[in-house]
Amino acid sequence: MIDKLVKKIKETKAPIVVGLDPMLSYVPEYIKKTAFDEYGETLEGAAEAIWQYNKGIVDAVHDLIPAVKPQIAMYEQFGIEGLKVFQKTVDYCKSKDLVVIADIKRGDIGSTSAAYAVGHLGKVAVGSKTYSVFGEDFATVNPYLGTDGIKPFVDVCKEEKKGIFVLVKTSNPSSGEFQDRLIDGKPLYELVGAMVNEWGKDTIGESGYSSVGAVVGATYPEMGKVLRKIMPKSFILVPGYGAQGGKAADLVHYFNEDGLGAIVNSSRGIIAAYKQEKYASFGEANYADASRQAVVDMIEDINSVL
Ligand SMILES: O=c1ccn([C@@H]2O[C@H](COP(=O)(O)O)[C@@H](O)[C@H]2O)c(=O)[nH]1
Numbered sequence: 001m002i003d004k005l006v007k008k009i010k011e012t013k014a015p016i017v018v019g020l021d022p023m024l025s026y027v028p029e030y031i032k033k034t035a036f037d038e039y040g041e042t043l044e045g046a047a048e049a050i051w052q053y054n055k056g057i058v059d060a061v062h063d064l065i066p067a068v069k070p071q072i073a074m075y076e077q078f079g080i081e082g083l084k085v086f087q088k089t090v091d092y093c094k095s096k097d098l099v100v101i102a103d104i105k106r107g108d109i110g111s112t113s114a115a116y117a118v119g120h121l122g123k124v125a126v127g128s129k130t131y132s133v134f135g136e137d138f139a140t141v142n143p144y145l146g147t148d149g150i151k152p153f154v155d156v157c158k159e160e161k162k163g164i165f166v167l168v169k170t171s172n173p174s175s176g177e178f179q180d181r182l183i184d185g186k187p188l189y190e191l192v193g194a195m196v197n198e199w200g201k202d203t204i205g206e207s208g209y210s211s212v213g214a215v216v217g218a219t220y221p222e223m224g225k226v227l228r229k230i231m232p233k234s235f236i237l238v239p240g241y242g243a244q245g246g247k248a249a250d251l252v253h254y255f256n257e258d259g260l261g262a263i264v265n266s267s268r269g270i271i272a273a274y275k276q277e278k279y280a281s282f283g284e285a286n287y288a289d290a291s292r293q294a295v296v297d298m299i300e301d302i303n304s305v306l
Helices: 002-012 029-039 043-064 072-076 079-095 110-120 147-160 173-179 188-199 221-230 248-254 277-282 284-303
Strands: 016-020 067-070 099-106 123-126 129-132 138-141 163-169 212-216 236-238 262-266
Touching: 002 099, 016 043, 016 284, 029 043, 029 284, 043 072, 043 079, 043 284, 067 072, 067 079, 072 079, 072 099, 079 099, 099 110, 110 123, 110 138, 110 147, 138 147, 147 163, 147 188, 163 173, 163 188, 163 221, 173 188, 188 212, 188 221, 212 221, 221 236, 221 248, 236 248, 248 262, 248 284, 262 284, 277 284
Parallel strands: 016 067, 016 262, 067 099, 099 138, 138 163, 163 212, 212 236, 236 262
Antiparallel strands: 123 129
């Protein structure tokens, strides 16, 4: 799957990923009204509203981008109805040939990680049959439990040609509380970065990149520069651009000299673009066109520094 991601980035000339993090407050009133008229102000109604909203955005941007990153929390908050929409969104994006990076941030003891890996990236066995369940292409993984928690994901990645992005240095303000702690003189994120390099070394694809990537926030560019060197074969998924303050100029060192090696995420900045002053003229009715323009602008912005 890493090779497909690289191929699609080259085809679209867009090292970006659109984060599908729908909140009801972003959904235009006319979409909510239709959904609530049919299902009432229920979890089902909310789920229908976010599905219609997502579909509008995916229809408007799919030809411009290589990948999407649905954030499972935004769906889980609506329970089973929300998870059904998560699944519908994954399936719809795949039908548009988009690479789907599921932001699920899982990781546990080995046996439990194996179940997460099977459910999201692999196939579950039921008697003599096997089923692909959520069927995403990549998943984000929390490394806090160590190799036991990561290895089942790597095994499934090898079997199914899927991929993971391991949290190395996250974009949030308090990420340093643990991640920057010095251990034998080195910050923890550097040690995790070295482990990412190790975990991925048997998974290098034809593109030269490994199936084990890393999450490094756009909000810590100096650390991104160091981590790029520690994990030369790992793709870096870069959240924090846009709504969290990360700027394109800060991201140049997240990329390798081949112009590849990183994919920059923006969620609110794209899906709720119509709420920003810059795109307000589109209006609520044309929210998806506003998202398309925000994608065009983001691609230009990121490419201007590469
Ligand atoms: O370090 C991290 C890891 C993950 N995220 C996720 O990315 C998006 C960012 O959304 P924006 O609206 O573009 O800020 C969201 O799903 C986070 O959970 C992150 O921000 N930082």
